[in-house]
Amino acid sequence: DGGITQSPKYLFRKEGQNVTLSCEQNLNHDAMYWYRQDPGQGLRLIYYSQIVNDFQKGDIAEGYSVSREKKESFPLTVTSAQKNPTAFYLCASSTKGLPWLAGNTDTQYFGPGTRLTVL
Amino acid sequence: AQSVTQPDIHITVSEGASLELRCNYSYGATPYLFWYVQSPGQGLQLLLKYFSGDTLVQGIKGFEAEFKRSQSSFNLRKPSVHWSDAAEYFCAFNDYKLSFGAGTTVTVRA
Numbered sequence: 250d251g252g253i254t255q256s257p258k259y260l261f262r263k264e265g266q267n268v269t270l271s272c273e274q275n276l277n278h279d280a281m282y283w284y285r286q287d288p289g290q291g292l293r294l295i296y297y298s299q300i301v302n303d304f305q306k307g308d309i310a311e312g313y314s315v316s317r318e319k320k321e322s323f324p325l326t327v328t329s330a331q332k333n334p335t336a337f338y339l340c341a342s343s344t345k346g347l348p349w350l351a352g353n354t355d356t357q358y359f360g361p362g363t364r365l366t367v368l
Numbered sequence: 369a370q371s372v373t374q375p376d377i378h379i380t381v382s383e384g385a386s387l388e389l390r391c392n393y394s395y396g397a398t399p400y401l402f403w404y405v406q407s408p409g410q411g412l413q414l415l416l417k418y419f420s421g422d423t424l425v426q427g428i429k430g431f432e433a434e435f436k437r438s439q440s441s442f443n444l445r446k447p448s449v450h451w452s453d454a455a456e457y458f459c460a461f462n463d464y465k466l467s468f469g470a471g472t473t474v475t476v477r478a
Contacts, residue, residue, distance in 0.1 A: 255411075289470060289471075291458060291469055292412075292458070292468045294466075297465075354419050355462065356414065356417060358414065359404075359411040359412040360411050362410065362411045364409070
Protein backbone atom coordinates (compact mmCIF):
# COMPACT_ATOMS: atom_id res chain seq x y z
CA ASP A 250 0.00 0.00 0.00
CA GLY A 251 1.23 3.46 -0.85
CA GLY A 252 1.35 5.99 1.93
CA ILE A 253 3.25 8.01 4.47
CA THR A 254 4.62 6.49 7.65
CA GLN A 255 5.84 8.29 10.72
CA SER A 256 7.70 6.81 13.62
CA PRO A 257 7.54 6.56 16.48
CA LYS A 258 3.90 7.25 17.30
CA TYR A 259 4.80 8.52 20.77
CA LEU A 260 8.14 9.99 21.80
CA PHE A 261 9.37 11.24 25.13
CA ARG A 262 12.36 13.47 25.53
CA LYS A 263 14.20 14.96 28.43
CA GLU A 264 14.92 18.66 28.38
CA GLY A 265 18.20 19.44 26.66
CA GLN A 266 18.11 16.42 24.37
CA ASN A 267 17.84 16.38 20.62
CA VAL A 268 15.36 13.94 19.12
CA THR A 269 14.69 12.86 15.53
CA LEU A 270 11.26 12.08 14.08
CA SER A 271 11.07 9.82 11.06
CA CYS A 272 8.93 10.35 7.97
CA GLU A 273 8.92 7.99 4.99
CA GLN A 274 6.73 7.98 1.88
CA ASN A 275 6.41 5.51 -0.96
CA LEU A 276 4.14 7.66 -3.11
CA ASN A 277 7.02 8.85 -5.30
CA HIS A 278 6.22 12.41 -4.29
CA ASP A 279 8.82 15.11 -4.84
CA ALA A 280 7.72 17.46 -2.06
CA MET A 281 7.62 16.76 1.67
CA TYR A 282 6.59 18.89 4.62
CA TRP A 283 6.68 19.02 8.41
CA TYR A 284 3.93 20.64 10.46
CA ARG A 285 3.46 21.22 14.13
CA GLN A 286 -0.02 21.03 15.66
CA ASP A 287 -1.00 22.57 18.97
CA PRO A 288 -4.53 22.59 20.39
CA GLY A 289 -6.67 25.35 18.92
CA GLN A 290 -3.98 26.57 16.54
CA GLY A 291 -4.39 24.47 13.45
CA LEU A 292 -1.21 23.40 11.70
CA ARG A 293 1.93 25.47 11.33
CA LEU A 294 4.62 24.76 8.76
CA ILE A 295 8.09 24.00 10.11
CA TYR A 296 10.11 23.01 7.04
CA TYR A 297 9.46 21.83 3.52
CA SER A 298 11.47 20.22 0.76
CA GLN A 299 10.61 20.21 -2.91
CA ILE A 300 13.50 18.11 -4.12
CA VAL A 301 16.24 15.91 -2.77
CA ASN A 302 19.10 17.78 -1.08
CA ASP A 303 17.07 20.98 -0.84
CA PHE A 304 14.77 22.30 1.86
CA GLN A 305 13.33 25.61 3.02
CA LYS A 306 12.24 27.08 6.33
CA GLY A 307 8.57 27.43 7.02
CA ASP A 308 6.88 29.71 9.50
CA ILE A 309 8.31 28.25 12.71
CA ALA A 310 11.68 26.71 11.82
CA GLU A 311 13.61 27.94 14.87
CA GLY A 312 14.82 25.04 17.00
CA TYR A 313 14.27 22.46 14.27
CA SER A 314 16.46 20.96 11.54
CA VAL A 315 15.81 18.63 8.62
CA SER A 316 17.61 16.71 5.91
CA ARG A 317 16.50 15.31 2.56
CA GLU A 318 19.11 12.84 1.39
CA LYS A 319 16.59 10.50 -0.22
CA LYS A 320 13.38 11.22 -2.06
CA GLU A 321 11.32 9.01 0.22
CA SER A 322 12.68 10.25 3.55
CA PHE A 323 12.45 13.61 5.36
CA PRO A 324 13.51 13.31 9.02
CA LEU A 325 12.92 16.16 11.47
CA THR A 326 15.25 16.84 14.38
CA VAL A 327 13.87 18.75 17.34
CA THR A 328 16.86 20.36 18.98
CA SER A 329 17.39 21.55 22.51
CA ALA A 330 17.01 25.09 21.17
CA GLN A 331 13.28 24.55 20.65
CA LYS A 332 11.76 26.17 23.71
CA ASN A 333 8.40 24.43 23.72
CA PRO A 334 8.70 21.19 21.76
CA THR A 335 5.76 19.29 23.24
CA ALA A 336 3.30 18.98 20.34
CA PHE A 337 1.86 16.70 17.69
CA TYR A 338 4.05 16.59 14.58
CA LEU A 339 2.67 15.78 11.16
CA CYS A 340 4.54 14.96 8.00
CA ALA A 341 3.00 15.40 4.56
CA SER A 342 3.96 14.92 0.96
CA SER A 343 2.73 16.10 -2.42
CA THR A 344 3.41 15.38 -6.05
CA LYS A 345 5.02 18.50 -7.35
CA GLY A 346 8.59 19.56 -6.81
CA LEU A 347 8.18 22.88 -8.52
CA PRO A 348 8.70 26.19 -6.79
CA TRP A 349 5.55 27.34 -5.16
CA LEU A 350 3.50 29.65 -7.29
CA ALA A 351 0.36 31.54 -6.56
CA GLY A 352 -2.62 29.30 -7.09
CA ASN A 353 -0.79 26.10 -6.29
CA THR A 354 -3.10 23.17 -7.04
CA ASP A 355 -0.85 20.60 -5.43
CA THR A 356 -2.57 18.35 -2.88
CA GLN A 357 -0.84 17.32 0.33
CA TYR A 358 -1.31 13.93 1.96
CA PHE A 359 -0.53 13.40 5.61
CA GLY A 360 1.05 10.75 7.76
CA PRO A 361 -0.41 9.51 11.08
CA GLY A 362 1.69 11.85 13.23
CA THR A 363 4.13 11.64 16.13
CA ARG A 364 3.27 12.97 19.57
CA LEU A 365 6.35 14.38 21.27
CA THR A 366 6.34 15.03 24.98
CA VAL A 367 9.17 16.72 26.83
CA LEU A 368 9.55 15.50 30.38
CA ALA B 369 -3.03 38.87 4.28
CA GLN B 370 -4.54 35.76 2.78
CA SER B 371 -6.24 33.62 5.38
CA VAL B 372 -8.92 31.09 6.11
CA THR B 373 -11.25 31.27 9.11
CA GLN B 374 -13.41 28.64 10.74
CA PRO B 375 -15.85 30.57 12.94
CA ASP B 376 -17.07 27.59 14.96
CA ILE B 377 -14.68 26.03 17.44
CA HIS B 378 -17.01 23.25 18.49
CA ILE B 379 -20.28 21.87 17.11
CA THR B 380 -22.48 19.19 18.65
CA VAL B 381 -24.93 17.36 16.43
CA SER B 382 -27.27 14.41 16.92
CA GLU B 383 -26.65 11.23 15.01
CA GLY B 384 -28.74 11.29 11.84
CA ALA B 385 -29.00 15.06 11.79
CA SER B 386 -27.44 17.25 9.15
CA LEU B 387 -24.09 18.98 9.63
CA GLU B 388 -22.69 22.18 8.21
CA LEU B 389 -19.21 23.48 9.00
CA ARG B 390 -18.31 27.01 8.01
CA CYS B 391 -15.15 28.18 6.31
CA ASN B 392 -14.46 31.71 5.15
CA TYR B 393 -11.44 32.79 3.17
CA SER B 394 -9.73 36.04 2.46
CA TYR B 395 -8.01 36.01 -0.90
CA GLY B 396 -7.91 38.27 -3.94
CA ALA B 397 -8.05 35.63 -6.64
CA THR B 398 -9.73 32.25 -6.92
CA PRO B 399 -8.49 30.18 -4.01
CA TYR B 400 -7.71 26.51 -4.07
CA LEU B 401 -9.60 25.09 -1.12
CA PHE B 402 -9.50 21.86 0.86
CA TRP B 403 -11.29 20.16 3.70
CA TYR B 404 -9.42 17.67 5.86
CA VAL B 405 -10.65 15.53 8.75
CA GLN B 406 -8.62 14.40 11.74
CA SER B 407 -9.72 11.67 14.14
CA PRO B 408 -8.23 11.87 17.65
CA GLY B 409 -4.52 11.10 17.67
CA GLN B 410 -4.44 10.55 13.92
CA GLY B 411 -3.15 12.33 10.84
CA LEU B 412 -5.25 14.40 8.45
CA GLN B 413 -7.35 12.77 5.76
CA LEU B 414 -8.40 14.69 2.67
CA LEU B 415 -12.19 14.92 2.35
CA LEU B 416 -12.46 17.04 -0.78
CA LYS B 417 -10.92 19.89 -2.69
CA TYR B 418 -11.97 22.71 -4.98
CA PHE B 419 -9.81 24.16 -7.71
CA SER B 420 -12.25 25.35 -10.37
CA GLY B 421 -15.39 24.38 -12.24
CA ASP B 422 -18.53 23.13 -10.53
CA THR B 423 -18.90 24.98 -7.25
CA LEU B 424 -20.51 21.98 -5.51
CA VAL B 425 -17.80 19.45 -4.75
CA GLN B 426 -18.41 15.88 -3.66
CA GLY B 427 -16.00 14.19 -1.34
CA ILE B 428 -15.50 10.97 0.54
CA LYS B 429 -17.64 9.69 3.43
CA GLY B 430 -20.75 11.43 2.08
CA PHE B 431 -19.44 14.96 2.50
CA GLU B 432 -19.88 17.82 0.06
CA ALA B 433 -18.81 21.44 0.03
CA GLU B 434 -20.03 24.48 -1.86
CA PHE B 435 -17.78 27.29 -3.03
CA LYS B 436 -19.52 30.66 -2.92
CA ARG B 437 -17.38 33.47 -4.24
CA SER B 438 -19.92 36.16 -3.30
CA GLN B 439 -19.73 35.09 0.34
CA SER B 440 -16.05 34.07 0.36
CA SER B 441 -17.10 30.75 1.79
CA PHE B 442 -16.48 27.06 1.32
CA ASN B 443 -18.82 25.35 3.76
CA LEU B 444 -18.76 21.61 4.35
CA ARG B 445 -22.01 19.66 4.64
CA LYS B 446 -23.27 16.20 5.33
CA PRO B 447 -26.98 15.33 5.19
CA SER B 448 -26.97 12.66 7.90
CA VAL B 449 -24.19 12.38 10.46
CA HIS B 450 -22.88 9.07 11.76
CA TRP B 451 -21.18 8.60 15.12
CA SER B 452 -17.92 7.94 13.26
CA ASP B 453 -17.97 11.52 11.94
CA ALA B 454 -16.93 12.79 15.36
CA ALA B 455 -13.56 14.39 14.64
CA GLU B 456 -11.83 17.68 14.02
CA TYR B 457 -12.28 19.28 10.64
CA PHE B 458 -9.86 21.68 8.99
CA CYS B 459 -10.42 24.01 6.10
CA ALA B 460 -7.29 25.00 4.17
CA PHE B 461 -6.34 26.96 1.10
CA ASN B 462 -3.33 26.85 -1.16
CA ASP B 463 -1.72 30.07 -2.20
CA TYR B 464 2.05 29.88 -2.14
CA LYS B 465 1.70 27.50 0.79
CA LEU B 466 -1.07 25.48 2.42
CA SER B 467 -2.73 27.55 5.18
CA PHE B 468 -5.09 26.00 7.69
CA GLY B 469 -7.96 27.28 9.73
CA ALA B 470 -7.94 26.61 13.46
CA GLY B 471 -10.32 23.69 13.08
CA THR B 472 -13.86 22.77 14.18
CA THR B 473 -14.40 19.90 16.58
CA VAL B 474 -17.55 17.89 15.90
CA THR B 475 -19.21 15.90 18.65
CA VAL B 476 -21.95 13.45 17.71
CA ARG B 477 -24.52 12.56 20.34
CA ALA B 478 -26.65 9.44 20.20
